[in-house]
Amino acid sequence: MKVLGIETSCDETGVAVYDTQAGLRAHAVYSQIELHAQYGGVVPELASRDHVRKLLPLIRQTLAESNMTVAEIEGVAYTSGPGLVGALLVGAGVARSLAWALDVPAIGVHHMEGHLLAPLLDDGPEARERGRPEPPFVALLVSGGHTQLVAVDAIGTYRLLGETLDDAAGEAFDKTAKLMGLPYPGGPQLAALAEHGRPGAFKFARPMTDRPGLDFSFSGLKTQVLLAWQNSDQSDATRADIARGFEDAVVDTLAIKCERALEASGCDTLIVAGGVGANRRLRAKLAAMAARRGGRVSFPPMALCTDNGAMIAFAGALRLQAGQYDDASVRVTPRWDMASLPAV
Ligand code: KG4
Ligand code: ZN
Numbered sequence: 001m002k003v004l005g006i007e008t009s010c011d012e013t014g015v016a017v018y019d020t021q022a023g024l025r026a027h028a029v030y031s032q033i034e035l036h037a038q039y040g041g042v043v044p045e046l047a048s049r050d051h052v053r054k055l056l057p058l059i060r061q062t063l064a065e066s067n068m069t070v071a072e073i074e075g076v077a078y079t080s081g082p083g084l085v086g087a088l089l090v091g092a093g094v095a096r097s098l099a100w101a102l103d104v105p106a107i108g109v110h111h112m113e114g115h116l117l118a119p120l121l122d123d124g125p126e127a128r129e130r131g132r133p134e135p136p137f138v139a140l141l142v143s144g145g146h147t148q149l150v151a152v153d154a155i156g157t158y159r160l161l162g163e164t165l166d167d168a169a170g171e172a173f174d175k176t177a178k179l180m181g182l183p184y185p186g187g188p189q190l191a192a193l194a195e196h197g198r199p200g201a202f203k204f205a206r207p208m209t210d211r212p213g214l215d216f217s218f219s220g221l222k223t224q225v226l227l228a229w230q231n232s233d234q235s236d237a238t239r240a241d242i243a244r245g246f247e248d249a250v251v252d253t254l255a256i257k258c259e260r261a262l263e264a265s266g267c268d269t270l271i272v273a274g275g276v277g278a279n280r281r282l283r284a285k286l287a288a289m290a291a292r293r294g295g296r297v298s299f300p301p302m303a304l305c306t307d308n309g310a311m312i313a314f315a316g317a318l319r320l321q322a323g324q325y326d327d328a329s330v331r332v333t334p335r336w337d338m339a340s341l342p343a344v
Contacts, residue, residue: 002068003075004098005313006055008091009083009111010145011042011055013034015308017066017073018317021227024121026065027310029303030054035297039199040184040270048086055094062309062316073102077316077326080108081333082145088332105325107316111290112338113158114139115244115273115309116150119299121314123216133269133298140254142282143274144170144187147216149261152271156319156344161261163213169250170276172218176225176246190243191279202228204249209256212265216257247281259293268295270341274296278305319342 002025007014016027032050036042063070064289078095081088092108099106107111116139135155141148147164167175170187177186182193204224207217227248227337232238258270270290277299290297304310322344 001007001074001317002033002072003077003313003320004059004073005311005316006059006091006095007075007111007114007307007309008051008087008311009079009081010087010252010307012307013051013058014307014312015055015058015062016309016312016313017062017068018313020317020321023123024310024314025068027173027308027313028058028062028065029308030058037184038094039095040178042084044086047084051087051090055090055299059094061174067330070098070295071102073098073101073104075104075317076106077099077109077312077320078106079111079114079312080331081110081336083111083334085332086288088334089330092330092332096328100328107319108331108333109312109316109319110336110341111312112148112184112337113341114315115141115143116152116158116271116316118273118304118311119271119298119306119307121304121310122298122301124301125141126173130296133296134243135270136265136267137269138258138267140270140272141270141274142169142276143170144168144174144181147218149214149257150255150338151261151265151267153310154343156341158338158341159279161264162216162236164218164259166215166217166219167222168252168273169218172250174224175222179222179226181230182230182323188278189274191247191281193240194243194247194281196252197242199239199244199248201241204228204245206249206253206256209253210256214257214261216253218250221246239272250281251282251285255289256283257288259289262293263296268293270295272297272299273304273305278302
């Protein structure tokens with residue numbers, strides 16, 4: 001089955017074709033970063049309007065790269081939540097209309113389920129050697145909007161083990177970068193700067209690791225960084241040292257909670273998804289933890305860590321193949337609990 005995937009939940013327009021026999025045929029992402037940079041964050045109405053401009057050309061481009069005509073699409077998957085309501089409606093409107101015109105089924109996909117299943121799209125050397133990870137496993141979802149530990153009993157059956165009580169990890173990266181004067185979106189830039197910082201020059205807390213439980217809190221860390229930055233010489237070298245101290249604190253905290261979640265659920269396999277999953281130090285730390293435990297950790301390919309259409313096409317294809325699809329109305333769910341999803 002050849003499924004067109006459409007992602008428009010925030011500030012990236014993503015389109016892909018996933019073929020359940022041949023795998024990922026093509027995917028393309030258009031990022032609106034430059035559009036929003038001058039405002040220091042995503043402006044929802046501008047995001048919606050830009051999805052309107054970019055979505056159809058991106059669909060044409062992706063079909064051309066897949067060597068497919070539009071008539072060969074056998075199903076359409078689109079992000080129907082969570083996300084910005086206007087942005088979601090653009091993708092849902094186009095996806096539903098296309099499916100109706102082609103007389104093929106369409107399904108609204110949960111954005112975080114897309115992220116969560118993205119590691120299963122990995123066809124790198126380890127995935128080829130050891131096979132794709134199979135549930136049950138624990139998933140760490142770390143993006144700009146979410147930080148969650150989820151027990152995946154089966155694909156489609158999700159139990160929340162813990163989540164952030166305030167800022168998401170990506171949000172903490174972005175806000176910390178901003179308060180040290182880095183341009184939007186600061187997360188990846190803060191991580192790049194941390195490469196030049198001295199480990200241990202600044203030591204920040206590992207929040208909520210001194211008590212049992214799997215919840216997170218990152219907003220206090222941001223305040224610690226603000227104080228350290230305000231009381232420093234504010235040189236480039238100091239900025240890099242603070243970035244390193246901050247990154248180490250977030251990475252250690254995530255790793256400690258992941259290990260606890262694996263122990264609590266009796267699983268060997270951890271999968272990591274969402275934009276912060278692109279962080280190299282997090283990848284290395286979790287790989288070392290998994291190796292020490294004799295378990296396994298899987299990440300999405302780098303290009304599929306942040307928002308993209310491939311993860312939506314893939315998650316939608318699994319559900320469409322299982323006979324699940326939505327009716328013809330254009331409906332989105334800006335707030336949506338993943339535990340409420342039906343089993344596949
Ligand atoms: O999954 P995503 O593209 O969008 C959301 O659904 O939120 O994640 C974006 C988040 C941003 O907060 C960004 O700063 C963060 O992922 N991010 C990183 C890195 N690359 C992206 N954070 C830390 N290190 C990175 N290398
Ligand atoms: Zn996302």
